[in-house]
Amino acid sequence: DEVDRLLIGVPWCQSGWDQDQGRCYLFSRANQTWEAARNSCLAQNADLVVINDQMEQNRTMSRVYWLGLSDQKVESQWLWVDGSPLKLSFLSTGEPNDSSNEDYGTMAIDGCWNDINCYMTDYWICKKPWFCYSLTELTTLDLASQCSNH
Ligand SMILES: [Ca+2]
Numbered sequence: 001d002e003v004d005r006l007l008i009g010v011p012w013c014q015s016g017w018d019q020d021q022g023r024c025y026l027f028s029r030a031n032q033t034w035e036a037a038r039n040s041c042l043a044q045n046a047d048l049v050v051i052n053d054q055m056e057q058n059r060t061m062s063r064v065y066w067l068g069l070s071d072q073k074v075e076s077q078w079l080w081v082d083g084s085p086l087k088l089s090f091l092s093t094g095e096p097n098d099s100s101n102e103d104y105g106t107m108a109i110d111g112c113w114n115d116i117n118c119y120m121t122d123y124w125i126c127k128k129p130w131f132c133y134s135l136t137e138l139t140t141l142d143l144a145s146q147c148s149n150h
């Protein structure tokens, strides 16, 4: 009907999520272990934040939270939760240092990254692509490519 037509192809984030550059972000109010934080994101069809570029780093820094980054599977082999290897990095000098088997990445208040232990708790950010009502109805290619992940 009329309303559906208006909504078709319009990207949006659910209420409570911040929209930016085709992505939706949810900033947690509680803190949890990395695993629990990740499960919370997965339950909302999202995942822990992956920092893809400088802009995203700038947008999400100035707070302390878990990154979707870990070397839990293979020591010193840092992978993002989407399976991509760590390339762009804002690690603190001397980090990651794997002190007492630290396997999970965090963002510190100064924007620098560090590895910390699995039993630590932290705030987190869930991230997912914005939602599109119907790809078949989209007229702009740009929009379609931005939404094709969903
Ligand atoms: Ca380890």
Ligand SMILES: [Ca+2]
Pocket (backbone or CB within 6 Å): 071, 072, 075, 076, 098, 101, 102, 103, 104, 115
């Ligand atoms: Ca480690």
Ligand SMILES: [Ca+2]
Pocket (backbone or CB within 6 Å): 095, 096, 097, 098, 099, 102, 114, 115, 116
């Ligand atoms: Ca460390």
